[in-house]
Amino acid sequence: MKSAVIVFPGSNCDRDIAVALEQASGRKPHMAFHKDTELPDVDVIAVPGGFSYGDYLRCGAMAAHSPIMKLVKERAAKGVRVVGICNGFQIITEAGLLPGALIRNKSLKYVCRTVGLTVENTDSDFTKKYTKGQVIGIPVGHGEGNYVADEETLKRLEGEGLVAFRYAALPSQTADQANPNGATNNIAGIFNAERNVLGMMPHPERAFDPLHGNTDGRAFFDSLVESLS
Amino acid sequence: MSATSWKEPEVTEALAAEHGIKADEYARLLEIVGRQPTFTELGIYSVMWSEHCSYKSSRVWLKQFPTKAPWVICGPGENAGVIDIGDNQAAIFKMESHNHPSYIEPFQGAATGVGGILRDVFTMGARPIANLNALRFGEPSHPKTRQLVAGVVSGIGHYGNCVGVPTVGGETNFHKAYNGNCLVNAMTVGIADQDKIFYSKAAGVGNPVVYVGSKTGRDGIHGATMSSAEFTEDSEAKRPTVQVGDPFTEKLLIEACLELMNTDAIQSIQDMGAAGLTSSSVEMAGKGGLGIELHLEKVPQREVGMTPYEIMLSESQERMLIVLKPGHEEEARAIFDKWELDFAVIGHLTDTGHFVLKMHGQTYCDLELAPLFDAAPLYHRPTEPTPAQPALDLDESALWPSDLSLADILAKLVACPDLASKRWIWQQYDSQVGADTRFISGQSDAAVVRVHGTNKALAMSSDVTPRYCFADPVQGGRQAVAESYRNVSAVGALPLAITDNMNFGNPEKPRIMGQFAGCVEGMAEACRVLDYPVVSGNVSLYNETNGEGILPTPTVGGVGLLADGHKAVGLGFKNDGDVILLVGETEGHLGQSLYLREILGLEAGPAPAVDLEAEKRHGTFVREAIQAGLITASHDVSDGGLQVALAEMAMASGKGADLAGLDGWHIAELFGEDQGRYVLTVKPSDVETVEAKAAEAGVTLTHIGTVGGDSLTAPGGLAISVASLVEVNESWLPAYMDGKLG
Numbered sequence: 001m002k003s004a005v006i007v008f009p010g011s012n013c014d015r016d017i018a019v020a021l022e023q024a025s026g027r028k029p030h031m032a033f034h035k036d037t038e039l040p041d042v043d044v045i046a047v048p049g050g051f052s053y054g055d056y057l058r059c060g061a062m063a064a065h066s067p068i069m070k071l072v073k074e075r076a077a078k079g080v081r082v083v084g085i086c087n088g089f090q091i092i093t094e095a096g097l098l099p100g101a102l103i104r105n106k107s108l109k110y111v112c113r114t115v116g117l118t119v120e121n122t123d124s125d126f127t128k129k130y131t132k133g134q135v136i137g138i139p140v141g142h143g144e145g146n147y148v149a150d151e152e153t154l155k156r157l158e159g160e161g162l163v164a165f166r167y168a169a170l171p172s173q174t175a176d177q178a179n180p181n182g183a184t185n186n187i188a189g190i191f192n193a194e195r196n197v198l199g200m201m202p203h204p205e206r207a208f209d210p211l212h213g214n215t216d217g218r219a220f221f222d223s224l225v226e227s228l229s
Numbered sequence: 230m231s232a233t234s235w236k237e238p239e240v241t242e243a244l245a246a247e248h249g250i251k252a253d254e255y256a257r258l259l260e261i262v263g264r265q266p267t268f269t270e271l272g273i274y275s276v277m278w279s280e281h282c283s284y285k286s287s288r289v290w291l292k293q294f295p296t297k298a299p300w301v302i303c304g305p306g307e308n309a310g311v312i313d314i315g316d317n318q319a320a321i322f323k324m325e326s327h328n329h330p331s332y333i334e335p336f337q338g339a340a341t342g343v344g345g346i347l348r349d350v351f352t353m354g355a356r357p358i359a360n361l362n363a364l365r366f367g368e369p370s371h372p373k374t375r376q377l378v379a380g381v382v383s384g385i386g387h388y389g390n391c392v393g394v395p396t397v398g399g400e401t402n403f404h405k406a407y408n409g410n411c412l413v414n415a416m417t418v419g420i421a422d423q424d425k426i427f428y429s430k431a432a433g434v435g436n437p438v439v440y441v442g443s444k445t446g447r448d449g450i451h452g453a454t455m456s457s458a459e460f461t462e463d464s465e466a467k468r469p470t471v472q473v474g475d476p477f478t479e480k481l482l483i484e485a486c487l488e489l490m491n492t493d494a495i496q497s498i499q500d501m502g503a504a505g506l507t508s509s510s511v512e513m514a515g516k517g518g519l520g521i522e523l524h525l526e527k528v529p530q531r532e533v534g535m536t537p538y539e540i541m542l543s544e545s546q547e548r549m550l551i552v553l554k555p556g557h558e559e560e561a562r563a564i565f566d567k568w569e570l571d572f573a574v575i576g577h578l579t580d581t582g583h584f585v586l587k588m589h590g591q592t593y594c595d596l597e598l599a600p601l602f603d604a605a606p607l608y609h610r611p612t613e614p615t616p617a618q619p620a621l622d623l624d625e626s627a628l629w630p631s632d633l634s635l636a637d638i639l640a641k642l643v644a645c646p647d648l649a650s651k652r653w654i655w656q657q658y659d660s661q662v663g664a665d666t667r668f669i670s671g672q673s674d675a676a677v678v679r680v681h682g683t684n685k686a687l688a689m690s691s692d693v694t695p696r697y698c699f700a701d702p703v704q705g706g707r708q709a710v711a712e713s714y715r716n717v718s719a720v721g722a723l724p725l726a727i728t729d730n731m732n733f734g735n736p737e738k739p740r741i742m743g744q745f746a747g748c749v750e751g752m753a754e755a756c757r758v759l760d761y762p763v764v765s766g767n768v769s770l771y772n773e774t775n776g777e778g779i780l781p782t783p784t785v786g787g788v789g790l791l792a793d794g795h796k797a798v799g800l801g802f803k804n805d806g807d808v809i810l811l812v813g814e815t816e817g818h819l820g821q822s823l824y825l826r827e828i829l830g831l832e833a834g835p836a837p838a839v840d841l842e843a844e845k846r847h848g849t850f851v852r853e854a855i856q857a858g859l860i861t862a863s864h865d866v867s868d869g870g871l872q873v874a875l876a877e878m879a880m881a882s883g884k885g886a887d888l889a890g891l892d893g894w895h896i897a898e899l900f901g902e903d904q905g906r907y908v909l910t911v912k913p914s915d916v917e918t919v920e921a922k923a924a925e926a927g928v929t930l931t932h933i934g935t936v937g938g939d940s941l942t943a944p945g946g947l948a949i950s951v952a953s954l955v956e957v958n959e960s961w962l963p964a965y966m967d968g969k970l971g
Contacts, residue, residue, distance in 0.1 A: 009569065010477050012393025016664035049662075051391040054477025110386050112659045141390070141659040172883065206661045211679055211794055213667070 013049035024221035049086030060090030089199035100149030106182025125227035237268035248275035283605035310764025335380025355419025367408030396658035398676035409774025446531035449544025494557035515602025686794025688722030695780035706751025713787035721855030722789030734778025801881030813906035817897030
């Protein structure tokens with residue numbers, strides 16, 4: 001599996017996702033800079049977390065208009081897998097690869113903790129190594145992860161199985177602790193209609209290594225490797 | 230804007246006084262300069278001679294600290310301390326206060342505190358891998374406290390989260406002595422290759438002096454001087470002296486500097502912290518014994534019409550000063566262009582020994598540089614020893630309020646502001662970015678972060694018990710270092726070195742200077758005995774408002790090394806059936822304990838004594854047992870004593886314990902704060918091995934009980950569900966911040 005990681009000014013999870021992709025696939029990802037106008041042939045593109053351009057405008061809004069995103073959109077249209085995590089989810093949503101928007105957390109505060117996620121759909125190259133309905137623990141860290149969309153979009157996402165992950169309580173949590181940001185329908189991650197683009201707020205690269213004390217994110221990367229190798 | 234020259238105000242003794250320069254200091258200044266200084270020169274002297282930059286009251290005492298060990302690569306005097314962690318790698322770290330600015334403007338004050346300490350560390354070539362914060366606020370009922378907590382926490386999160394360095398540890402305490410002066414002590418730890426460490430000593434006459442980073446604005450002018458004075462009622466009017474931080478630019482600056490450091494372009498480098506361009510240029514040239522000439526019109530400026538005085542005293546953030554090797558300008562410029570940061574050659578090093586500042590051809594400053602750098606006043610301020618606290622005279626019936634059961638007492642303690650869960654705070658910090666975090670505050674006694682790309686990990690902790698330092702500065706100083714040593718040992722790491730952040734009141738008062746001297750004495754002794762040298766530090770004096778000083782607070786930031794990060798042990802109970810063992814001796818010292826303060830409303834008695842030899846023996850035993858894989862959970866016994874330590878281990882895991890070994894223990898033994906103790910849990914099959922090792926090491930072990938169930942139970946009446954402890958422990962801070970309490 002050949003992969004690329006996009007680096008914007010202010011990206012800060014670019015190295016973390018690159019480490020996970022390399023460990024899972026055995027190949028070093030190509031690191032693409034925001035100004036790049038060329039991108040090698042890859043099977044998957046990761047748009048990482050961080051604070052692209054400081055997120056001083058709406059989160060992801062500046063990055064969505066950077067030169068590299070033109071290429072990412074072209075590749076996505078050709079079926080290349082694209083995953084946006086955290087700020088990456090905000091960026092690819094701003095870029096129009098996914099519907100809806102990510103607004104300020106309901107608490108108005110940044111939140112960093114491990115959340116429970118139900119794997120809603122395992123029929124994708126990102127999730128096939130999980131079992132449907134499985135509850136996994138993955139860390140989040142964001143101030144603006146509250147997913148919203150108009151009713152029609154929500155209906156479509158739900159009806160066509162495009163919700164990838166939904167917040168759920170871990171055994172140690174109460175039901176009202178499940179959703180960290182107020183996201184509609186507890187949506188933590190969604191696919192595009194073709195399911196080659198995934199956006200998610202939680203960070204599987206932070207639950208990957210035995211040192212993290214939790215390896216629930218490992219199957220995410222193993223799914224990609226199995227699908228794309 | 231046509232103005233290219235400025236008529237500066239005439240310098241008088243009164244104007245000098247407005248700059249915080251006292252009459253005798255002004256006389257000394259005139260003698261050194263040999264003429265009336267210009268206005269810009271006066272500004273420069275005022276910041277270089279401020280307490281903040283010159284350490285004029287503290288320097289004579291700080292010499293007592295041991296600063297050397299075979300693993301110390303660079304001790305105090307540079308931007309941060311450097312220690313050897315093997316494999317040609319170094320850990321670089323420092324703690325620094327941003328107390329005064331954080332009280333005046335909590336969000337930006339705390340944010341720029343984080344930014345400043347990060348720069349101190351990456352200036353030396355290290356990629357920052359962890360941030361910690363030691364916070365002290367006034368009593369919860371004080372009208373400003375809630376707003377300060379909210380602002381400081383949000384400022385730390387704003388900066389640290391964006392810049393992409395995990396915030397993994399720290400402490401938060403409340404006491405009325407901080408009502409008028411909160412403390413924000415920020416620590417950064419970074420990793421560098423030993424052959425890629427950068428220093429600030431300038432060399433090479435003619436070498437270009439380069440300014441990089443953000444533009445210079447009018448923010449923060451005289452921040453260093455403001456931080457060297459007491460607060461009064463009108464201190465809020467000083468808000469314009471607080472700088473404004475931009476973590477996005479800092480992130481770019483980290484990447485650009487580390488990229489430049491991978492080339493061979495840099496001769497020396499220093500961040501522009503307190504006193505900005507003045508202190509960075511004076512210190513770099515001063516350390517190299519050289520002169521420096523700057524052309525201020527070349528300094529990137531945020532607004533038009535800035536005077537030389539303003540440019541030199543601005544504390545705008547996210548700026549660095551670099552001396553390049555000749556011929557590397559374009560290579561360096563390309564890197565800063567890539568990261569879209571300002572880059573300007575603003576001057577060069579000279580052999581004149583003078584500090585020369587020109588703007589549009591006119592000279593505004595021409596001072597001999599050496600006296601600016603090393604002739605600041607040095608004060609041997611009078612000290613007054615702290616009187617000994619009388620021993621406590623309370624019998625068991627006076628100690629145990631008849632209306633409270635043991636369960637009530639424990640619940641009350643774990644819900645008190647100092648012991649209540651700080652989840653509300655640390656959930657607002659990104660503790661996981663970097664994907665190398667093993668443990669954060671609350672999961673273990675020290676935060677544990679892996680050294681990227683290796684199996685090694687660093688253990689980091691911040692510690693001090695100000696109420697002990699107030700009661701007995703020498704014991705309190707010893708205890709701060711010993712507790713740091715204990716917390717680092719408790720995760721299984723070898724304690725290597727500390728950074729210190731000395732927060733005290735007005736040094737011109739003998740009582741305060743006595744506290745300072747006492748704490749230094751105790752800390753220095755502990756550092757010597759524990760082989761735990763001081764490699765960097767910061768002093769913050771004048772933490773007083775309307776004549777009321779803070780508790781003496783010498784915060785200790787400790788760093789230790791684990792050869793294998795996977796061996797680190799957390800504090801939560803691990804397995805049902807594990808045997809709970811207490812390391813160390815319990816005499817029941819209640820003086821200055823949280824039990825007295827929270828249950829009986831007394832802040833009284835002597836501070837607990839610290840037996841440094843025992844600390845060393847116990848720490849070594851615990852560390853070795855963890856390294857041998859014999860320990861499943863480990864926690865030091867500190868605030869609240871043994872009973873609270875056990876409750877914390879239960880709350881962290883949701884598991885209960887049968888504490889049969891506490892049969893017949895008195896209140897003082899359950900809640901006393903005797904030092905040098907740890908609680909360990911061990912699998913039943915390993916108990917004999919651990920006991921044999923303890924006997925061999927001369928360490929006292931006491932069987933306390935067994936992990937299991939969902940309650941803490943002990944003979945003599947304790948019976949409380951872990952869930953109910955968690956409930957009261959978790960609810961205080963969110964309820965307080967929602968305005969429902971205090």
